[in-house]
Amino acid sequence: MTATSASIDAAMGQLIAAEEEHVAHNYHPLPVVIARGEGAWVTDVEGKRYLDLLSAYSALNFGHGHPAILAAAQEQLNRLTLTSRAYHNDRLGPFAAALAELCGKDLVLPMNTGAEAVETGIKVARAWGYRVKGVAPDAAKIVVAHGNFHGRTTTIVGFSDDPQARQDFGPFTPGFISVPYGDARVIDAAITPDTVAVLIEPIQGEAGVVVPPEGYLRAVREICTRRGVLLIADEIQSGLGRVGETFACDREGVVPDVYLLGKALGGGVLPVSAVVADRDVLGVIHPGEHGSTFGGNPLAAAVGLRVVEMLKAGEFQSRAKLLGEHLGTKLQELVGHGVTGVRIVGLWAGIDIDPAVGTGREVAERLIGRGVLVKDTHGQTIRIAPPLVVRATELDWAVEQLRVVLAG
Numbered sequence: 001m002t003a004t005s006a007s008i009d010a011a012m013g014q015l016i017a018a019e020e021e022h023v024a025h026n027y028h029p030l031p032v033v034i035a036r037g038e039g040a041w042v043t044d045v046e047g048k049r050y051l052d053l054l055s056a057y058s059a060l061n062f063g064h065g066h067p068a069i070l071a072a073a074q075e076q077l078n079r080l081t082l083t084s085r086a087y088h089n090d091r092l093g094p095f096a097a098a099l100a101e102l103c104g105k106d107l108v109l110p111m112n113t114g115a116e117a118v119e120t121g122i123k124v125a126r127a128w129g130y131r132v133k134g135v136a137p138d139a140a141k142i143v144v145a146h147g148n149f150h151g152r153t154t155t156i157v158g159f160s161d162d163p164q165a166r167q168d169f170g171p172f173t174p175g176f177i178s179v180p181y182g183d184a185r186v187i188d189a190a191i192t193p194d195t196v197a198v199l200i201e202p203i204q205g206e207a208g209v210v211v212p213p214e215g216y217l218r219a220v221r222e223i224c225t226r227r228g229v230l231l232i233a234d235e236i237q238s239g240l241g242r243v244g245e246t247f248a249c250d251r252e253g254v255v256p257d258v259y260l261l262g263k264a265l266g267g268g269v270l271p272v273s274a275v276v277a278d279r280d281v282l283g284v285i286h287p288g289e290h291g292s293t294f295g296g297n298p299l300a301a302a303v304g305l306r307v308v309e310m311l312k313a314g315e316f317q318s319r320a321k322l323l324g325e326h327l328g329t330k331l332q333e334l335v336g337h338g339v340t341g342v343r344i345v346g347l348w349a350g351i352d353i354d355p356a357v358g359t360g361r362e363v364a365e366r367l368i369g370r371g372v373l374v375k376d377t378h379g380q381t382i383r384i385a386p387p388l389v390v391r392a393t394e395l396d397w398a399v400e401q402l403r404v405v406l407a408g
């Protein structure tokens, strides 16, 4: 090792140490310090390149530094970044119109993070319940699913069943009923006259890319319509091209009453989230009842508008579908060779690692040594969500690295 690379090595150690020393330990990052990104690739502080197969949990659907997104952001950065919603700005209207059209809905309520979109969806559903459905004050119930992940705020973790997410963070907000995921009949059984909404992920990402049985979403849609309950689809991770369609609900031809969007809506540049619904639902919110200082800011709106424009042609959706089919075939070949199961939909996969080979974390760490970034979830699973701009040959190469790592 040359003196120069030794000192860079030391610099990397110092950067990790500085995080350990001064950043709260609410994450346990894999040992890589990223300094640059372009497309599906990132470069660490030592100049070593990695194929990014996580893309910030699907927030980087268009890859790092997509030129069209950067151009929209840069043009807006030089013009106007923040007004607050005390005033109108010239970017929010066009963004909301385009996003509403993409969703086939009337109205958009812009927020920043995914958790805020979920919180907003909960408030909207409750207000709709009291003001439109006629539920008695403070009696509203929302049905959610086991294994859900909807974010990290206190209300949201209150209806998670992951002990790590909940432990020591109570007391929790009442009004949620959790039922097994993937069985529509238990949703029907859980609904009472006080139920205002069913809140589900069309595919459970954090749980390990858990795909419900075919027909589940259609059945839930039918139940919600018949019982007079809103269907809220948390498409924060599954939406905007990831699964080979614009929305995961599209796979079953289902239109929810409320879309919750985030992650990729910000183009990997900044947090942008939204609740999208028709006027008879989202119209229940009146001035002063909900808001956010940064929600709908012109920079976010300019980036969000560009993202929506990029999704219009369907090119990213088809890439996800075709590349996903290709990747799925390659990954299935690993079953029985260090992999016990693969779930894949679009360009989004949960890969269950044989405990004999190691934990998900250990496999992720070994892949770093081979220039591939993935992320473990729930012990034995690694989750991949490559940028939709990735090439088939790059995916082949990454699967080859995984094969080598699994072979020990």
Ligand SMILES: *Cc1c(COP(=O)(O)O)cnc(C)c1O
Residues within 6 Å of the ligand: 057, 113, 114, 115, 116, 118, 149, 150, 151, 152, 201, 205, 206, 234, 235, 236, 237, 238, 262, 263
């Ligand atoms: C990431 C995620 C959230 C929370 O989004 P944040 O931006 O991290 O608050 C909510 N729901 C789903 C399905 C997610 O994947």
